[in-house]
Amino acid sequence: MTVFRKSVGYVAGIAIAATTGLVSYRALQAEGPEPPAVISGVPRDFPDAADDLVKRGQYLTRAADCEACHTVVGGAPFSGGRPFKLPFGTIYATNLTPDRETGIGGWSDARFLRAVRDGIGTHGNLYPAMSYTSYTALSTADALAIKAYLSSLKPVHATVPTGTLSFPFNQRWGMKLWNLVFFHPHRYKPDPTRDAQWNRGAYLATALGHCGECHTPRNIGFAMRSREYLAGTVVEGWKAYNTTSNATYGIGEWSDEQLTGYLAQGHAHGRSSAAGPMAEVVEHSLQYLTPSDIQALVVYLRGIDPVRGVGSDRVELKPAAVVASTNLLPAGDAAGGNTRGRQLFEGDCAGCHQFNGVGRQSEYASLAGSHAVNDTTGTSMLQVILDGSSLTVNGRRQVMPGFGAAYSNEDVAAVANYVLAHFGSKLGKIDAAAVAKARQTH
Ligand code: HEC
Ligand code: HEC
Ligand code: HEC
Numbered sequence: 001m002t003v004f005r006k007s008v009g010y011v012a013g014i015a016i017a018a019t020t021g022l023v024s025y026r027a028l029q030a031e032g033p034e035p036p037a038v039i040s041g042v043p044r045d046f047p048d049a050a051d052d053l054v055k056r057g058q059y060l061t062r063a064a065d066c067e068a069c070h071t072v073v074g075g076a077p078f079s080g081g082r083p084f085k086l087p088f089g090t091i092y093a094t095n096l097t098p099d100r101e102t103g104i105g106g107w108s109d110a111r112f113l114r115a116v117r118d119g120i121g122t123h124g125n126l127y128p129a130m131s132y133t134s135y136t137a138l139s140t141a142d143a144l145a146i147k148a149y150l151s152s153l154k155p156v157h158a159t160v161p162t163g164t165l166s167f168p169f170n171q172r173w174g175m176k177l178w179n180l181v182f183f184h185p186h187r188y189k190p191d192p193t194r195d196a197q198w199n200r201g202a203y204l205a206t207a208l209g210h211c212g213e214c215h216t217p218r219n220i221g222f223a224m225r226s227r228e229y230l231a232g233t234v235v236e237g238w239k240a241y242n243t244t245s246n247a248t249y250g251i252g253e254w255s256d257e258q259l260t261g262y263l264a265q266g267h268a269h270g271r272s273s274a275a276g277p278m279a280e281v282v283e284h285s286l287q288y289l290t291p292s293d294i295q296a297l298v299v300y301l302r303g304i305d306p307v308r309g310v311g312s313d314r315v316e317l318k319p320a321a322v323v324a325s326t327n328l329l330p331a332g333d334a335a336g337g338n339t340r341g342r343q344l345f346e347g348d349c350a351g352c353h354q355f356n357g358v359g360r361q362s363e364y365a366s367l368a369g370s371h372a373v374n375d376t377t378g379t380s381m382l383q384v385i386l387d388g389s390s391l392t393v394n395g396r397r398q399v400m401p402g403f404g405a406a407y408s409n410e411d412v413a414a415v416a417n418y419v420l421a422h423f424g425s426k427l428g429k430i431d432a433a434a435v436a437k438a439r440q441t442h
Contacts (some may be wrong), residue, residue: 079096129185201301215232244306263289272369274391340410376426379421
């Protein structure tokens with residue numbers, strides 16, 4: 001997994017922190033005592049588990065999606081080892097099973113809280129590839145319920161690599177400076193101007209689901225830009241789109257039903273399906289939330305200020321109705337311009353996606369109306385064509401195979417531009433060089 005843009009930010013952030021007076025300023029801001037844990041992450045209608053700490057912990061662990069990062073492909077759940085590549089080396093998510101030697105077995109509550117909410121781990125300060133910048137908002141009761149659940153798992157003896165950070169980045173103190181400038185330790189405080197349902201959604205989206213970690217553009221120091229909250233950015237080579245209520249670039253025009261379907265099942269009828277990193281979020285996390293919690297998330301997202309987003313990370317969405325009537329290539333391109341793209345789509349893609357884009361065997365393969373087929377940079381489209389995607393919801397697996405091995409860079413560009421023209425009525429700008437670059441993010 002590549003977090004290149006993020007990691008450039010760490011370096012810049014540490015440098016900025018070290019060279020500005022902000023450090024001394026923030027260092028003087030003593031942290032106050034912890035506010036009372038006024039909100040519980042466990043939903044009121046949570047099935048039969050009002051008093052069962054481990055069950056509550058499982059619900060919260062899923063809502064916080066610890067498993068996605070702390071499991072390596074083919075490894076036991078939570079046993080760690082997933083690599084996070086930074087330009088100055090690689091770090092690995094750790095083993096969260098209760099093994100005493102290699103996991104969190106025997107950890108005190110204080111040690112666990114320090115790692116998860118303050119970003120201070122066994123070897124010193126953690127890099128923000130671990131989402132402590134969001135988990136800091138967790139209530140103590142919820143964080144410890146998560147620990148109780150993890151401690152109930154079967155211990156797996158799995159030593160994760162120690163990482164290959166080069167000097168001085170193996171000296172984790174650099175992150176201390178970063179934290180002083182960019183990290184604001186806090187517990188979630190309900191917004192009194194909003195109702196209980198919105199606050200519930202806010203807690204789920206921030207302290208637990210850490211949606212902003214992927215959907216919010218970063219400043220040069222890798223901190224989230226609060227004015228662009230959820231305005232969309234690139235993460236792991238995929239575009240995590242604008243999910244504010246902006247009508248043109250965000251999800252303002254999505255119906256409640258579409259939004260609910262997307263979050264709970266990974267598919268918004270007439271819009272899109274969750275692929276790539278978002279497929280993982282739905283598969284490991286959101287599909288397990290209760291209907292009332294999904295509803296709270298929808299209410300929360302609706303209440304986010306609509307913002308346009310920035311630069312090429314912004315994707316203008318054409319309404320699906322317009323696309324459905326545009327089943328031909330744009331006039332300028334029709335005269336043989338992209339016959340290769342059309343041939344490839346006909347042979348390799350139409351079987352699942354169909355020419356009208358509604359999807360054949362499964363509505364998960366519908367393309368019309370999605371951000372992916374409207375993005376002329378092709379950011380996510382290249383990822384899905386090269387690598388494929390899969391999503392398992394309610395025990396049913398949706399698969400898109402990858403074509404990276406079979407296709408040349410020219411082929412990938414041709415079929416991607418064809419999809420943009422056909423389903424988005426847009427002229428794509430994807431060329432072989434862009435495909436070569438996308439291959440490097442793997
Ligand atoms: C976005 C990916 C991601 C998510 C989500 C995530 N982690 Fe982590 N976690 C990491 C990485 C990467 C590290 C190692 C960071 C480093 O070496 O600086 C880590 C480190 C840790 C550590 C420190 C272990 C040690 O020995 O120092 C603990 C504890 C931990 N995570 C617990 C959790 C829990 C609990 C959750 C869910 C509430 C969670 N993590 C969710 C990526 C993640
Ligand atoms: C690990 C990164 C990551 C996290 C965490 C994450 N998302 Fe996403 N999200 C993405 C990506 C990438 C996409 C684009 C998926 C695609 O191409 O199909 C996406 C797509 C979406 C979409 C559909 C947007 C569209 O126009 O198609 C919604 C809605 C959404 N996310 C909401 C959320 C919410 C709510 C949360 C928190 C509970 C969340 N996401 C957490 C990465 C993430
Ligand atoms: C076996 C069926 C199948 C084939 C063949 C297939 N796809 Fe897909 N495709 C899917 C499914 C299912 C999804 C939704 C995946 C998910 O939700 O994880 C998808 C998703 C997509 C997306 C949306 C990605 C996003 O970011 O949301 C694009 C674009 C796409 N496919 C293009 C193509 C192209 C181009 C080809 C041919 C080169 C192709 N597909 C071949 C089944 C298929």
